Amino acid sequence: MLDLSDFDLNRIDRDFIEDPHPVLHALRREQPVFRNADGSVYLTRYDDVLKVYRSRDMLSDKTEAFGEKFGQCPLHKHHTTSLIFNDPPYHTVVRKLIAGAFTPRKLAEFEPLIDGIVDRLLDRVEDLGNLDLIDDFAKVLPTEIISFMLGIPEEHRAQLRGYSLAILGALDPVVPQERLEAGNKAVEEFGAILTELIDHRRRNPDGGHQGEVLESLIFGEHDGRRLTQEELVQNCIFLLNAGHETTTSLVGNAMGTLFDWPAQHALLREQPELIGSAVEEFLRIESPLQIGNRLAGEEIALSTGAIPKGTYIHTSIAAANRDPEVFENPDAVDITRSPNRQIAFITGIHVCLGASLARVEGRIAIGKLVRRFPKIHQTGPRTRVPLARFRGFASLPVSVR
Numbered sequence: 015m016l017d018l019s020d021f022d023l024n025r026i027d028r029d030f031i032e033d034p035h036p037v038l039h040a041l042r043r044e045q046p047v048f049r050n051a052d053g054s055v056y057l058t059r060y061d062d063v064l065k066v067y068r069s070r071d072m073l074s075d076k077t078e079a080f081g082e083k084f085g086q087c088p089l090h091k092h093h094t095t096s097l098i099f100n101d102p103p104y105h106t107v108v109r110k111l112i113a114g115a116f117t118p119r120k121l122a123e124f125e126p127l128i129d130g131i132v133d134r135l136l137d138r139v140e141d142l143g144n145l146d147l148i149d150d151f152a153k154v155l156p157t158e159i160i161s162f163m164l165g166i167p168e169e170h171r172a173q174l175r176g177y178s179l180a181i182l183g184a185l186d187p188v189v190p191q192e193r194l195e196a197g198n199k200a201v202e203e204f205g206a207i208l209t210e211l212i213d214h215r216r217r218n219p220d221g222g223h224q225g226e227v228l229e230s231l232i233f234g235e236h237d238g239r240r241l242t243q244e245e246l247v248q249n250c251i252f253l254l255n256a257g258h259e260t261t262t263s264l265v266g267n268a269m270g271t272l273f274d275w276p277a278q279h280a281l282l283r284e285q286p287e288l289i290g291s292a293v294e295e296f297l298r299i300e301s302p303l304q305i306g307n308r309l310a311g312e313e314i315a316l317s318t319g320a321i322p323k324g325t326y327i328h329t330s331i332a333a334a335n336r337d338p339e340v341f342e343n344p345d346a347v348d349i350t351r352s353p354n355r356q357i358a359f360i361t362g363i364h365v366c367l368g369a370s371l372a373r374v375e376g377r378i379a380i381g382k383l384v385r386r387f388p389k390i391h392q393t394g395p396r397t398r399v400p401l402a403r404f405r406g407f408a409s410l411p412v413s414v415r
């Protein structure tokens with residue numbers, strides 16, 4: 015039996031980051047509404063997590079919490095302006111404007127583009143033979159897609175993952191000073207690049223290309239309102255962050271999972287048509303975003319009783335996705351799992367806007383990699399991105415020969 019007396023989400027250690035599930039299972043069993051020393055709660059049951067996401071009274075606005083965490087600085091401006099950390103009515107307006115960039119028609123335009131990018135990357139993988147799956151493959155695809163969507167020129171693309179990790183790293187429960195500084199620098203530098211792009215695009219309203227979304231963000235209107243320059247810049251940075259690290263992790267985590275479960279790897283090689291349900295299972299077993307947050311705007315009744323208005327809530331998406339009440343044999347990987355009610359993209363008014371795009375990227379990238387390189391295997395130790403909120407690999411050395 016695991017001892018939880020020392021546990022606090024604000025004091026988690028390297029072991030938890032490596033493998034949080036022994037602790038998450040114990041929490042779900044024994045203290046599913048766990049109270050941290052600062053009064054916040056950490057939820058690990060699927061039903062509780064879902065209830066929070068479905069309630070309109072659970073708030074995402076973080077102006078106050080981030081004020082305490084960051085003080086007045088670029089990181090504070092960024093995170094409090096992006097739609098994810100806002101409530102209606104601002105959230106509704108920005109979401110409507112951004113949703114215009116993710117319509118099924120836009121997605122249909124992206125598919126051949128994703129196909130082409132993956133094929134090109136796989137040619138390079140073949141030439142390399144031995145490579146780092148993250149650096150040489152997984153992170154390049156979302157960078158290319160998002161750069162295309164936002165019209166970011168080639169010369170800036172190499173910096174994008176660094177910006178993304180620096181800005182998202184500041185959201186972890188525990189943030190050292192140097193990580194705050196790196197996050198602030200990233201917001202400023204990426205903001206400057208985007209400001210220039212947006213200004214150029216404003217002066218050239220007809221200069222867009224097919225599939226580009228910057229145009230709908232600059233010129234789109236909802237109820238007669240357009241995004242201000244600050245809202246535009248910060249929400250474009252957010253789009254990079256939302257779609258970049260998560261999709262890189264989906265692809266990297268999927269391959270790490272297949273290396274750990276060789277029979278499942280063999281099954282996917284033999285039955286490539288399973289890629290759709292396989293991607294759902296990868297999202298469930300190693301959810302790229304592991305922890306979410308809400309502030310209780312009203313009292314809410316959860317499995318062990320009501321928690322009061324004003325409570326800060328951490329939802330464990332990772333734990334919900336391995337709840338034995340919902341998923342049979344939850345720690346086992348089964349790429350044929352059906353139904354699979356995983357909530358890696360959550361649910362409710364903030365449900366991931368890029369879920370369809372991420373699924374298409376995942377199916378094409380993982381599906382083609384497994385089909386084209388039946389001998390792909392890990393050649394050395396993998397290292398993790400050292401964050402609790404985002405689960406992914408910093409490196410995953412492989413050979414395709």
Ligand code: HEM
Pocket residue numbers: 074097098099109112160253256257258260261264301302303306307358359360363364365366367368369371372
């Ligand atoms: C496997 C990949 C991805 C995962 C696991 C993921 C997960 C999530 C989750 C859990 C949220 C909700 C966060 C919250 O409110 O607490 C979210 C929101 C969001 N995601 Fe994703 N995401 C992925 C890929 C993408 C991509 C590719 C894009 C677009 C380029 C994107 C755009 C967004 C946006 C715009 C929101 C904010 C929605 C809102 O607040 O209304 N995501 N995502």
